[in-house]
Amino acid sequence: MIVRGERIRALREERGYTLQDLAKRAKLSLSYLSEIERGSKRPSLKTIEKLAAALNVPKTQLIEGEITDTGLALGEKIRIIRNEKNMSLQELADKVGISLSYLSEIERGTVYPALNTLKRVAEGLGIPASALMGHEGTLGHKLRSLREEYGLTQAQLANLANVTAGLIGQIEQGKVQPSLKTLEKLAEVMGVSPCYFIMEPGAVDQMINLMNPELRELLVHPNVQSVLSMICNLNEKELQFILNFIQLFKRSELS
Template sequence: MISVIIRGQQIRLLREERGYTLQELASRAHLSLSYLSEIERESKRPSLKTIEKLAAALNVSKARLLDGGSGKDGALSIGEKIRVIRTEKGMSLNDLASAAGISPSYLSEIERGSVYPSLATLKQIARELGVSALVLMSYEGSLGHKLKTLREEYGMTQAQLARAAGVTAGLIGQIEQGKVQPSLKTLEKLAQVMGVTPCYFIMEPGAVDQMLSMMNPELRELLMHPNVQAILNMACNLSRSELQFVLQFIQLYKQSGCGNASG
């Protein structure tokens, strides 16, 4: 299995370049001093969540901290990724098929892995899911590796994670080794215990940076605005029902005309 490796030396160089001590960077990234020290010595491989914290604290893209490899061992198939993202967004098979301009039966075959979609179809599906086609096509960073890294970062054994998620320790071991792929229900349980969304396990390192690079400058500038970033950060911690409530509130606010009122 090829895994994603963080460049500890690069983190140390960026930290020293900014004049941060090890303690200051650890504080900024909300990590323990000892854990950050191990990351810089490359004796620990942090999760993508931790890499995101470090990148934000150092004000760089995640790509600058990563050495990436690619491989298909233990990674979700394109169809499985589509199903996970579609389900998380609350879209039915018919909803996505209709939006992408394909038949529900064809989409079902794609999700089951019976057929491989054309690049044009894949782009249509990705667009309706609100992700880059690269997210669906890339195999870098396996689900098993991400689960193991996050579990170890939280100091949990396989048995402890299994008990919390209501599954067997043997299944956790098989997932981490890439021998089996978890069902969507199991993936949701694991994600809830680890405090992430199911998409965390299938989104690839650098995928967000890749998507930003493909956007036009105006949209990219808007998304990088501090106020927009603050909203997105808060939205990441909302449940599906909470997010739906916020969206409905925004729609009502705009319909009332308040959003056009001048201050």
């Protein structure tokens, strides 16, 4: 996928907006918007949606090309491609043979489909399955992109998250892997789940394929996926409580 910086600039000028006007409307930093228009920065879907809303145009007018290695989540890729092909949720669900509510959850990112379902979705969209399973970007890349979207320097983000600016720089460069506690701090400042930084749909799919069929079928069940989605928002203490409860439950079953 290519973000059309020149198209964003043309639409902005057509509406008589200055860079500052559009940055304010889209709630982006002026420097970040300028880099997007010049093509030196690749914005996330969240930023594309902000710009599309500020310019009052469909998101598809701001992008072109196949959505493969984009840094977008699986559901976001499916939604953009579906919209490009002028298909409703119901039409794609019927074509794939899954329920409307399940497809909606896939697009919202609350569940991750089984490989066979993913292949059917790709077939329904008329694209190769590999187009939906690209690499989602490194933790450092995601952190830097979010930071720049909010117009924060490394020092400002470090101050908000109560960590050192040097640590932020090392994380963004891929030199260190942050602790869970640090990830939670950064996620809270950025308004995202810690899972945003570490989950990659392609990697999850590969891991699931290595499991035995019974366990794989259990893990891709919508109810189990809902539980896993909720776990993503737990802090370390809450997660430990859940693990302790599971261990206690298993011991009571054995006794």
